[in-house]
Amino acid sequence: MGVTQHVDARSARVTSYSSADFAPPTGREEEWRFTPLDRLRGLLDAADARGSVDTDVDAPQDVRVERVPRGDARLGRSGPPADRAAALAWETFGEALVLTVPRESVAGQPITVTTTGRGLDPASGHTLIDVQPFGEAVIVLEHRGDAVLSETVEVLVGDHAQVTVVSIQEWSPASVHLAHHRIHVGRDARVRHIVVSLGGDLVRIAPTVEYDGPGGDAELIGAYFADAGQHLEHRLFVDHAIPHCRSNVVYKGALQGEGAHTIWIGDVLIRAAAEGTDTYEINRNLVLTDGARADSVPNLEIETGEITGAGHASATGRFDDEQLFYLQSRGITEDDARRLVVRGFFADLVGRIGIPDLEARLMDAVEAELEAVAP
Numbered sequence: 109m110g111v112t113q114h115v116d117a118r119s120a121r122v123t124s125y126s127s128a129d130f131a132p133p134t135g136r137e138e139e140w141r142f143t144p145l146d147r148l149r150g151l152l153d154a155a156d157a158r159g160s161v162d163t164d165v166d167a168p169q170d171v172r173v174e175r176v177p178r179g180d181a182r183l184g185r186s187g188p189p190a191d192r193a194a195a196l197a198w199e200t201f202g203e204a205l206v207l208t209v210p211r212e213s214v215a216g217q218p219i220t221v222t223t224t225g226r227g228l229d230p231a232s233g234h235t236l237i238d239v240q241p242f243g244e245a246v247i248v249l250e251h252r253g254d255a256v257l258s259e260t261v262e263v264l265v266g267d268h269a270q271v272t273v274v275s276i277q278e279w280s281p282a283s284v285h286l287a288h289h290r291i292h293v294g295r296d297a298r299v300r301h302i303v304v305s306l307g308g309d310l311v312r313i314a315p316t317v318e319y320d321g322p323g324g325d326a327e328l329i330g331a332y333f334a335d336a337g338q339h340l341e342h343r344l345f346v347d348h349a350i351p352h353c354r355s356n357v358v359y360k361g362a363l364q365g366e367g368a369h370t371i372w373i374g375d376v377l378i379r380a381a382a383e384g385t386d387t388y389e390i391n392r393n394l395v396l397t398d399g400a401r402a403d404s405v406p407n408l409e410i411e412t413g414e415i416t417g418a419g420h421a422s423a424t425g426r427f428d429d430e431q432l433f434y435l436q437s438r439g440i441t442e443d444d445a446r447r448l449v450v451r452g453f454f455a456d457l458v459g460r461i462g463i464p465d466l467e468a469r470l471m472d473a474v475e476a477e478l479e480a481v482a483p
Contacts, residue, residue: 225255295321336365
């Protein structure tokens, strides 16, 4: 039996390992109303995934890297998917990648997982990142090439562990990427989840954060840049059900060109038991040309008044004329002034990755995007 999709509260949202529990979307559902369903290229269909992607891993020796069948008992511990595409990805992946940072182990270098698409047939994938208690790691998930990919990613952060997960989307212009990240934060653990979306025809990333013990700290950071006709969508859900946890969300996007469309949905739920919660989320969008559109929807649902703090903010605008005038009055050309403003807009977020070579590469990619900005 199908499950009714309309919900008024995030606490009532549907989750299931079975795609049959999610009715095929029509575009009228809150979960799908911004997504152009006709551009998903079969990722909402029940047929088995026919395509494939190549996945290469570069990890230090103290990190266990395994490829396991879908029946492995470790998979699925972060909880069930929250939409039809993620449930279908869960049902159709053949082999999962498991990265384990052992207890009290500190990964001496970043762990890099490079996913390369080899075609535009629908494909699915699953990755489990297990950072065990007191472990520390930085994990970079790179995506490139031609692909139509739906994937599920589990991030388990053990008690007192610390992890940074960076997901970078630099797909080809024809690619489609749907990803559902489920992040579990242990007692006194800290996770930094960073998303950078630059390439692809349609990209939709949906991180969910849940807490397994008090003292958990989650920082969610995102930077995205959409060009003409490109659809970049980021849907976040932070579920505070445990007392004395913290979350901070900062996403920034720029867009240019006819039909460029970005969507940011930030849902934060503070349940009745989550006393002492401290949370804030902010989204900023910079529209560089006519014909581009940014949708930004922060949502805050609070079931207890016994919290430390909760708030949200959202803003969408064009270049600050005063900033441009100030720079031009000092002999900087208009094109260079615009580049400086956009670089400054993104630099603080990209600088939080903590990998200098990667930060420089991504800022170069932003520069390349700006080459197409009309003066």
